[in-house]
Amino acid sequence: MPVFGSCAGMIMLADEITDGADGQETFGGIDMTVRRNAFGRQVDSFERTINLDGEPFHAVFIRAPWVERTGPEVQTLATDGGRIVAVRQGPLLATAFHPELTPDRRIHRLFTAIVEGTLR
Numbered sequence: 001m002p003v004f005g006s007c008a009g010m011i012m013l014a015d016e017i018t019d020g021a022d023g024q025e026t027f028g029g030i031d032m033t034v035r036r037n038a039f040g041r042q043v044d045s046f047e048r049t050i051n052l053d054g055e056p057f058h059a060v061f062i063r064a065p066w067v068e069r070t071g072p073e074v075q076t077l078a079t080d081g082g083r084i085v086a087v088r089q090g091p092l093l094a095t096a097f098h099p100e101l102t103p104d105r106r107i108h109r110l111f112t113a114i115v116e117g118t119l120r
Contacts, residue, residue, distance in 0.1 A: 002091040003029070004111045010087075010094035011036055011065050018068060030089045031071025038066040038083075038096075050085060050097070052078040057104060059085070059097035066096055077110075088114075 005013045012026050014034035021036075039046070045062040057078065067084035070076065078086035078095070085096040086107070091114055099107035 002093075002111070002115045004093045004095075004107075004114075006095045006098050006100065007062060007064055010034055010067075010096055013092055013094045014067075015071075016069075029092050030087060030094060031074055032067050032084075032087060032089075032094075033069040034065045035068050036065050037063050039064045048080070050078050050080040052086065052106065057106065058102050059095075059099070060101040061085075061097050064096040091115075 003013065011017060011034050013028070013030045014026050014032050015028045015030060016033040017024060017026060018033055018035040019037065039061050040063070042063050047058065047060045049056045050059045059080070067087060070084065070087060073089050075088045076084050077088055087094050093111050093114060095107060
């Protein structure tokens with residue numbers, strides 16, 4: 001089933017968490033290790049342009065995670081300063097940032113294509 005998780009949703013889709021709360025569990029599904037609150041606390045939230053599949057994308061990071069490790073089936077979609085901030089594995093999509101807070105709908109169109117089955 002297609003699933004899209006942003007920010008805490010990325011953490012929930014990770015098979016493994018670093019710096020998680022005691023006893024924190026995930027749904028899993030994406031072969032990755034995610035560092036919880038990697039960019040800092042709420043006051044450290046920020047916006048900036050990142051690299052999304054070779055194109056600029058204005059991203060909003062709010063107490064965001066980042067991906068520290070990906071498995072061989074995981075596709076990296078976006079990076080920020082060398083850190084992985086968006087991934088896809090099959091029908092699962094995850095971003096460390098909040099694409100719903102910007103007018104750019106590329107991430108949403110990607111997920112729609114996954115749901116419709118037009119993107120494999």
